[in-house]
Amino acid sequence: MRQRQTAKGAFSLTNPAVRAWVYQILAVVVLFSFVGYILHNTLTNLHHRGITSGFGFLNDAAGFGIIQHLISFQDGDTYGRVFIIGLLNTLLVSALGIVFASILGFFLGLARLSDNWLLRKLSTIYVETFRNIPLLLQIFFWYFAVLRNLPGPRQSINAFDMIFLSNRGLYMPMPLAGTGAIPTLLAVVIAVAVSLVLYRFNRRHQMATGELRRSWPWIIILILGLPALAQFIFGDALHWDVPALRGFNFRGGMALIPELAALTLALSIYTSSFIAEIIRAGIQSVPYGQHEAARSLGLPNPVTLNQVILPQALRVIIPPLTSQYLNIVKNSSLAAAIGYPDMVSLFAGTVLNQTGQAIETIAITMSVYLIISLLISFLMNLYNRRKALVER
Known part of the structure; x- marks a missing residue:
């Protein structure tokens, strides 16, 4: 019972x-x-309401042009190709923003801890200024107040008749593949692989015997010599398409349009101010006894920073740094304010207005940002796990 x-x-x-x-x-x-x-x-x-649903509209022809496209595009191409171009443009500005913000934020974070009073105060003013001004206003400043006020194409700033800066953008020579492109690329890959093997072998030899073997002379010879030999045998790996003024604008070369430049500058400068504080906090989280121990061993400051402090600080830096990288990707959607052709401007803007497929276009745009963010988060979490302390 x-x-x-x-x-x-x-x-x-x-x-x-x-x-x-x-x-x-x-x-x-x-x-x-x-x-x-x-x-x-x-x-x-x-x-x-008689509105058809589905994704068949992606095969319809798009009747508009795009000012920047990393792949070929003509007015009669499909909305599906517009989606690819918008995706590539979003990835481009996000990648540029992540790289530049990381580099600038790292050096600003170190400057915030510098013993030099002037450098420390200047970096503090930078951080407190740019992180407290809304990002959209910074985009408008760089686009309307700076880049759009540059001289016209005929009065452009000229560097060696190869690089031209005007209110139409920055025009530079564009590398084009030559006859020796593939052999040179293979030579670079082989040189890097052999250099890594040589470096690891010398490190293991040093740990086992205490004898120091310098790797960098051979690495420089490999990385410079093998590609040069491949070009001597198979021909030039690259030739350059130099821009030239024709009519009212430049033709040829590679163009960095003002919209991309303004968005990249604003994202990099704004986010670097947050990354600088993350770097500073991560370094200060390392007990000061670690600094003193490194000094007692006679280690120089650069070696102390690279080998002692930063490896420990990364465990504090990586999680908030991941959030800043995700913010760069999401904040890049503000490109619609100045007409940069990213996913939001092209797909959730122009394509939506032309096709009326609001649900599909918005769903695709949201899914793209979600997938990019999840991928960045996944990669950063993998890196974070590699740097985490493991109890044994």
């Missing part, structure tokens, strides 16, 4: 474990019911 009562009580709502499962099941049912209601309501309204 007691066993029956115990079994009956195990499946009773008075049991906390049973209650927890019931509440979770109810929450899942309510969630799926709400999502189902939203989908049913949306499809019903689309049907009543």
